[in-house]
Amino acid sequence: MKAGIVGANGYSGVELIRLLLNHPQIKIEMLVAHSTSGMEIQSIYPHLGGIVERRLEAFDADELAARTDVVFFATPAGVSKDLLPECLKRGLICIDLSGDFRLKNPQDYAEWYKKDPADAALLSDAVYGLSELNREQIEGASLLSNPGCYPTATLLGLAPVLKHDMIELNSIIVDGKSGVSGSGKKAVIGNLFGEVNESVKAYKLDHHQHTPEIEQMIEEISGQKTAITFHPHLIPMTRGLLCTTYANLKQGFSTRELLEHYEKFYKKSPFVRIRPLGTWPATKEVLGSNFCDIGLNVDGRTRRLTIVSVIDNVVKGAAGQAVQNLNIIKGWDEQTGLTFTPIYP
Amino acid sequence: MKAGIVGANGYSGVELIRLLLNHPQIKIEMLVAHSTSGMEIQSIYPHLGGIVERRLEAFDADELAARTDVVFFATPAGVSKDLLPECLKRGLICIDLSGDFRLKNPQDYAEWYKKDPADAALLSDAVYGLSELNREQIEGASLLSNPGCYPTATLLGLAPVLKHDMIELNSIIVDGKSGVSGSGKKAVIGNLFGEVNESVKAYKLDHHQHTPEIEQMIEEISGQKTAITFHPHLIPMTRGLLCTTYANLKQGFSTRELLEHYEKFYKKSPFVRIRPLGTWPATKEVLGSNFCDIGLNVDGRTRRLTIVSVIDNVVKGAAGQAVQNLNIIKGWDEQTGLTFTPIYP
Amino acid sequence: MKAGIVGANGYSGVELIRLLLNHPQIKIEMLVAHSTSGMEIQSIYPHLGGIVERRLEAFDADELAARTDVVFFATPAGVSKDLLPECLKRGLICIDLSGDFRLKNPQDYAEWYKKDPADAALLSDAVYGLSELNREQIEGASLLSNPGCYPTATLLGLAPVLKHDMIELNSIIVDGKSGVSGSGKKAVIGNLFGEVNESVKAYKLDHHQHTPEIEQMIEEISGQKTAITFHPHLIPMTRGLLCTTYANLKQGFSTRELLEHYEKFYKKSPFVRIRPLGTWPATKEVLGSNFCDIGLNVDGRTRRLTIVSVIDNVVKGAAGQAVQNLNIIKGWDEQTGLTFTPIYP
Amino acid sequence: MKAGIVGANGYSGVELIRLLLNHPQIKIEMLVAHSTSGMEIQSIYPHLGGIVERRLEAFDADELAARTDVVFFATPAGVSKDLLPECLKRGLICIDLSGDFRLKNPQDYAEWYKKDPADAALLSDAVYGLSELNREQIEGASLLSNPGCYPTATLLGLAPVLKHDMIELNSIIVDGKSGVSGSGKKAVIGNLFGEVNESVKAYKLDHHQHTPEIEQMIEEISGQKTAITFHPHLIPMTRGLLCTTYANLKQGFSTRELLEHYEKFYKKSPFVRIRPLGTWPATKEVLGSNFCDIGLNVDGRTRRLTIVSVIDNVVKGAAGQAVQNLNIIKGWDEQTGLTFTPIYP
Incomplete structure (x- = not known):
């Protein structure tokens, strides 16, 4: 071909x-x-x-x-x-x-x-x-x-709880962190080494074009329209993207229960790897590969779920x-x- | 002296x-x-x-x-x-x-x-x-x-809305991003250049020792006990710390109104700088200095406030x-x- | 197997x-x-x-x-x-x-x-x-x-002129630049991100253990004993090694003539790539691969040859x-x- | 004023x-x-x-x-x-x-x-x-x-031996390493974070505009015209410049003797710091300051002097x-x- x-x-x-x-x-x-x-x-x-x-x-x-x-x-x-x-x-x-x-x-x-x-x-x-x-x-x-890079990491992280109606949709917050290659090879001041190195910043708060893409897919999976908060940040690295996604659980699941649910959900998906209890992925651990690695944490005090998902944004x-x-x-x-x-x- | x-x-x-x-x-x-x-x-x-x-x-x-x-x-x-x-x-x-x-x-x-x-x-x-x-x-x-580095950036960001009872305390989420100097000069594998460079990761989810420090001060300012979500991330840079803090507003304030409130709140504080509407700080912009720079964003769709605060963690x-x-x-x-x-x- | x-x-x-x-x-x-x-x-x-x-x-x-x-x-x-x-x-x-x-x-x-x-x-x-x-x-x-990483890059760069007796052996100077992975995964202060990042330094001047390895091989190829100057430098990157090797030519060859000589010398070596006239390789261009890329420059004013050779030090x-x-x-x-x-x- | x-x-x-x-x-x-x-x-x-x-x-x-x-x-x-x-x-x-x-x-x-x-x-x-x-x-x-950044580091390193006619002028080789801020704030592809990070490269071999500036000053100090080899390299850092300068000594001085000579030469120059025997400076050690730090090494085997000089290129x-x-x-x-x-x- x-x-x-x-x-x-x-x-x-x-x-x-x-x-x-x-x-x-x-x-x-x-x-x-x-x-x-x-x-x-x-x-x-x-x-x-x-x-x-x-x-x-x-x-x-x-x-x-x-x-x-x-x-x-x-x-x-x-x-x-x-x-x-x-x-x-x-x-x-x-x-x-x-x-x-x-x-x-x-x-x-x-x-x-x-x-x-x-x-x-x-x-x-x-x-x-x-x-x-x-x-x-x-x-x-x-x-x-x-799909876009942020939506890929976010939605693979959210899908197992979205499909089974386990979170409050209006509580979803996505804090994205991406390497600079995500914005392509453009000769602009903001992408210069001297500007990006030794710095981290938030950008396009509530205005990133991946927001409606994530929301459209949340609606398709859950059947419900919702507005999320999505804030991307620029990290001083070339490749790699990490999304920390926060959502309130509808019921008091433990981290262990959710990890089992994720393992099952992705058991036929060779590129999704679920991390063991108490560990979370680093972007470096997927560099150059097509993996999406996911770690979870439930805070019993707040009944809040945190999903950490990483990908190589270019792969x-x-x-x-x-x-x-x-x-x-x-x-x-x-x-x-x-x-x-x-x-x- | x-x-x-x-x-x-x-x-x-x-x-x-x-x-x-x-x-x-x-x-x-x-x-x-x-x-x-x-x-x-x-x-x-x-x-x-x-x-x-x-x-x-x-x-x-x-x-x-x-x-x-x-x-x-x-x-x-x-x-x-x-x-x-x-x-x-x-x-x-x-x-x-x-x-x-x-x-x-x-x-x-x-x-x-x-x-x-x-x-x-x-x-x-x-x-x-x-x-x-x-x-x-x-x-x-x-x-x-x-104070600790994360509490400093977080609390300076939250104080103006905490003091005036403008947010729902149980909705506070702090997504921290720090350079590696925050953990001091320790010869451990996790701080090696080869491990930190070209990577970002979450760590100590719900277990970072700055969590009770932030909560204690929130209680002191607001008069109410609360549990927050605080998740720190390690960024491939030496100095600099950015906290993205999320909270639901009790009323429908605009970003502009809140910026004015912050300007007023900190008008006698020479080291706190409030950023103009639609802009947010980068850690590089305070490098080597004692400033804490703060930018705000209110999402009208979700009535959620985002506070971006940066400091040089060593200063x-x-x-x-x-x-x-x-x-x-x-x-x-x-x-x-x-x-x-x-x-x- | x-x-x-x-x-x-x-x-x-x-x-x-x-x-x-x-x-x-x-x-x-x-x-x-x-x-x-x-x-x-x-x-x-x-x-x-x-x-x-x-x-x-x-x-x-x-x-x-x-x-x-x-x-x-x-x-x-x-x-x-x-x-x-x-x-x-x-x-x-x-x-x-x-x-x-x-x-x-x-x-x-x-x-x-x-x-x-x-x-x-x-x-x-x-x-x-x-x-x-x-x-x-x-x-x-x-x-x-x-072989060691520095000897690999240096000797592949020198071999074509050594074999044909084209340089003055006692004029060889090797200025090496390496990413930090070259020293392995050791928890030492000198390899911490906070020490390596935003810095470059020379180390082990005249004392690096790769010096006798290079000299032994120069002798084997040329048939003559010689003492070289080899000074390595630590660069703020994880992978990659570049050697800039200086030597005086015995005759007035042009860069173009030498490039042809190198092309011919390595024509059965798929991992050695010779760069076109007026261009020199960057370590990033071999990252993750087994290539050794080589660029040349002859300064007509001084009859000095410069060889720039790069490898991924881990590959x-x-x-x-x-x-x-x-x-x-x-x-x-x-x-x-x-x-x-x-x-x- | x-x-x-x-x-x-x-x-x-x-x-x-x-x-x-x-x-x-x-x-x-x-x-x-x-x-x-x-x-x-x-x-x-x-x-x-x-x-x-x-x-x-x-x-x-x-x-x-x-x-x-x-x-x-x-x-x-x-x-x-x-x-x-x-x-x-x-x-x-x-x-x-x-x-x-x-x-x-x-x-x-x-x-x-x-x-x-x-x-x-x-x-x-x-x-x-x-x-x-x-x-x-x-x-x-x-x-x-x-002066230019490379000439400053090179000439402060060479001056003490030039003034006292201690080296063979036609043997001078300057291997420069600079952070990217040296080329200013220009939106060009070659200065993008994605191109510079995790890479080192040589550039402008024998064509850098600082070459005649160095040569002019060598002539002024020594009274003799000479052609040097000057090869700059781009390092993945924002600030900092290190020159490794090689030259053959006319007599068999020891490193210790030369260090004393340098200390004396610069005793009224508060911004030049000479490093103790067996140590050489890193660019990070002058970051943000007006210092030029210099370390020396004489290889007894080849009677070759190496001068390592560092500055913050922007200061x-x-x-x-x-x-x-x-x-x-x-x-x-x-x-x-x-x-x-x-x-x-």
Whole structure:
């Protein structure tokens, strides 16, 4: 099977290259970039020297249709909504890593992304690719919308208690902590080493575009509309994302009981690992891998549940989950090409 | 006035040296250390070469009484409760940077610190040195217990709404993020560069010894007992601490109204800076200084208040506040010797 | 083929686990550790949870002989010289990642490592596993001494000009820069995050134990004894090593001519990549991979050659080269199990 | 005395603000910026909130002449050569932190900076402000050219052996390592956290614009023209610069003899600290201060001298030395306003 990557010169793009090179069923056939088309990918990313030496091409739907079977869109917000439909109508499997096809309600997109939304019919067709929760819808899908990094960590952490109505929905608070690669390879002051290093800050309080995505999925799982508090923080590291999610339990479950519930809930999900009682994951422990590790804590005094979930934002939070979704779409083993052991230290 | 520093070879100890060198009323007279007594401080800390070249001495209360007027204890938990009383009875002003004299209830100390508590009468006498809130008690105090780093950032953030009964006490959640210097200069695996770098993790969920300290002070300010959720996280940076504190408002205040309230509350507190609407502080913006910067956000949808407060954990969270407290004790201008501009970048 | 790892709880040990899990011909059969024997490896290294869950065992040569075919020693200096011979005499292939079998002259070991040397006959038998230079000797070897991290980067950089007598030997200066993982997982003050972060320092000037190793190999390649200057520096990063090597050229070669010479010299070495004219590698560009990337510069004004060579010190500088050497010993393709694309960013 | 800062919105500019705020003889009167004129400095740099709240103004030589006595130019290369003469002719003391007035030969500037040089007469008038070496020329100067960061560390390290003709000039190799703030606050890909973190690289080999500056000063001190090798490296840290300088000794001095020579050479230079035998400085040990710390090593085997010199590139390498030079110009104590203890950890 042949793959094209649109936005191959960004961080998610090069991560897709790393992962697909390790995939036994996929051959990378076409690398598409806008600002750097015509250049050799290895001249921009010398780490690919001797591995993938290929010229970046301009976007051309006919060319993609002629040469590839699946196209990944690793583009900034507002790009794939225009380009992806061209590939979809030519019969290609399209996997979008941006936010363009995540929100079902076009007005939500307009409000949170401050851009024109994609075609409403396509939004309706798009399958939300949170692999562990939506496997059935994903199988055979042709338009796959890959989740955001924060929603992936948050929702995998919340799903077991949401599905079984164990928490008070209006008490959900998500305190997110992310490495800087989450915002892509953009030459902006705020992402400079001199600004990020030796510092931590909160940003986009109540205005992050992943908020409606999390809320939409909470509603889908629980059947109820709710407003959450989601506050992301920028951490001085390149990769890694940790969400600390707080919620009040409806009943007095113990941490041990909940851990058993989570173990059971995810027993067929090889990429979700539940941590033993009294331990919580560090982002470093999933670095370079597609794992989402989850630790729990119930405070008996306040009946409050804390969920600590970590991912590598560029893998499970972007390129890795995209490949996992392609595996599910094609009916391959979910782990195909994704059995990377985390790099430690 | 002459000062002694017990525990001069730790991170808070050398920071006290940096700050006191800049203080017009204080002369450093005696540096006390346990494991390294007999060594020259500049051989352990070459950054002090040519500035402070002095031999570390063993603890000797008579010697301290003979040569100094004030003693700072920058020692690990469980040390000052035995040493400090010896200095106190010899008439010295004692400022303790450890947790030994913070909790009024001896059983709380035993439970959270897993050590024998200090003498109950001394615990009762000790003044809790959260400078901005306790100025009157601090004036003239001889036993000053300097607050923990997390409590300082949390309580300065909460005080204005606590004092005016604006939040639901049982809804308080504190998500703390700290650089690694907060745990001192200890040769343990968990503090190694290879373990901390490129990683973030939660630790001591519901078991951090700063929890009862925060709760005790919330009760003192609000007049009501409450249990909070406090979860600290380790961030890959040396200095800096940010607390994101969540609480439900009792009434529908706007962010703007609360900002005005905070400005007014702290108008006589030169080290507390309130950030303009829609902006929140980064730890880097207080690095090396005694400031506590605070930003606010009210989510109209959930009526939830978020307080983002940052400090340099080694300055306002330890040595800086200790000096500020000495200034208040002696009736000097609170800012004496502490007018450091944050280092940026 | 079954493998044992002695010292499995160190950084090189867990990296061997990561690499061998990816190797089609090897099954990890026995993990040996001293201080942590009896513990589960995943309780020390949670990143291995669900991947390798196995109890660490005490060293037992009979047990290793019964259950494995090859044993890797990822132990601190002074350990394998005693343990390895026990395995060797039981017919196991032994690959030593420590310095115990690198120096042919026992007195050199005593002088530079300040420990008793290994048996002189074994030192003589041991094959020095700088894969690209010693392939013939490595084939079929049973006692393989894996090179140090600094010697690997330095010697791969120097070999092409050494072999062809192009530089003045007495002019060689090696300025090394390494991430902190190079010194292993040791709880010492000097490796704490608070000490390493935001700092760079030189250490062990003229006293680093890799100095005689580099000199021994220079002599072997060039046929001449020489004394080099080798000064390592500690860089605030976890992985990665860069050597800047300076030498005076005997003749006026241009950078372009030398690049061609290097390309030709390494044309059958898939893990050595030569950078185009006017570009030099960054350590990040080989992170997690077995590559050694090399860039060159000739200053026409001084007729001085600069060689910039980078490796991931835990891979090509330790575990990766050890696996590469096993591949060569067994006659497998050198790249078997080692085709990791560097992780970027 | 009143000061203006042109380029106040850059890293050297805000550092000048930090230092001048601490200076008893100086009042900051005017902050000039190009791209951000009209904005409040504290809205760009919130760390200055409550300390310096002042509008950035456009450059206006008349205004500067009317309101200030001394103007610091903390501008990118190519700016001050046009603006500074306007201030100079209006009688202001001008201190230039850029490279525009450092090279005496206009053609050198054109060649290394790729820009048109400043007026040759002004180049000739400009005093090179390496404070420790040029005190006499600096006194009373009106056009002061502040040295580059690499030249400062390199030349303070070399001066004692250059002055006394102790090394072979054609053997000088400078291996520089700098934090990223050295290249200023520029939104370029190469300075992003995701590119710089966990990586070290060499850059601008033989092409760095500080090369002719070092060579010019070597010639001035030694009386002989020479070509050096200077290779800078980018280190994943914000502040700090270390130069490892190699040179062959003409005679067989011991490290101890040279250390004594250095101590004597710098005995009237409070900002230069010579490290004891067998120890070398780390950049962290001068962080935030105006110190240059120097350690030495002589390898008896090769008769090669290694000089390790460290500075905070933003202080002694830029703003701090500029203030030190103003102190010398005005005949004040050299340390006025600069007695900052390094921040540790």
